[in-house]
Ligand code: NCD
Ligand code: ZN
């Protein structure tokens with residue numbers, strides 16, 4: 043048994059001085075002075091459940107110049123992320139059993155837990171039961187975005203919601219029809235209301251991807267008052283940037299849905315602190331520096347984020363903007379519960395997916411340090427306090443590319 047000792051461990055909503063005993067891939071015991079064959083000294087560190095990121099684009103296949111499973115695994119561990127849900131808008135897309143099985147095999151190159159989304163398209167919607175045996179959740183695109191998987195026929199939407207309900211899987215929806223990508227008024231709330239109504243009619247388990255505005259969040263909270271089985275996520279870029287930043291930074295801050303207003307950004311922080319946001323997911327959407335350098339109109343939409351979201355939010359905890367309890371809820375506990383994983387909390391019997399954080403370590407995000415193959419980050423130049431120094435994935439040590447516990451405090 044391996045014992046993580048001398049750390050402050052996040053258990054039952056608070057930090058406690060406890061040892062954690064790991065055996066094989068599970069957490070076996072929590073307590074004081076636990077005995078084992080090997081002790082890892084985590085003095086001065088905090089231990090949280092590993093982050094579960096329910097929205098990443100791992101790319102690979104014909105887009106492995108943007109990212110592949112190996113580089114995604116490295117970027118994720120650097121950011122304390124131990125489980126990712128990979129989106130199906132790959133090239134070619136994950137819309138058949140064969141493609142999903144092949145993608146799952148390729149995902150073994152990542153040193154983290156990997157879950158795979160199946161795409162719902164006009165070609166496969168009649169046969170979801172078969173695909174359901176091979177995917178962890180389904181994704182439907184109501185709008186045009188990277189990958190051209192849009193389904194726009196309303197009659198089909200009804201069929202799709204009905205058949206997904208039958209599979210008992212979660213349906214995650216990109217609920218933003220096309221439109222001017224610089225238009226902050228856009229269709230987000232209308233499209234979200236539209237899918238909320240469909241989920242109510244067909245009793246579908248619905249998850250709404252990348253929600254950006256106050257109006258949209260309020261529409262979802264209103265719908266939650268009735269018996270709807272719905273959850274939603276927002277993403278770090280909507281917490282850190284607004285349409286104004288995009289005006290100065292152009293394609294580097296081009297993503298779907300586009301950045302919203304300062305009022306929306308402030309509302310999201312408030313809602314996060316109040317516990318009104320279910321999940322923070324990164325929508326890690328890597329495109330290379332060359333691809334992003336061709337001007338706003340031509341550049342692909344999407345920004346990377348998997349390796350900096352935990353440090354960004356932990357820095358907000360250090361600055362008293364957010365409680366550690368909320369951070370763990372939105373990054374770990376809620377995603378695990380929603381998607382049915384035995385993870386997301388430090389309890390005996392759960393998978394040993396853990397992130398050890400040095401709360402004092404300060405580091406500036408630089409392009410050189412980026413692990414994602416895309417080679418850049420929208421957060422370059424930010425100095426953050428509190429970084430992962432050790433990540434365990436089902437008990438196996440995956441060191442982030444900074445020093446392990448005991449190696450000194452600053453880099
Ligand atoms: C995503 C991508 O590049 O795959 N881009 C984005 O702007 N968010 C697709 C998506 O999530 O819509
Ligand atoms: Zn999307």
Ligand code: ZN
Nearest residue numbers: 097129325327
């Ligand atoms: Zn996405």
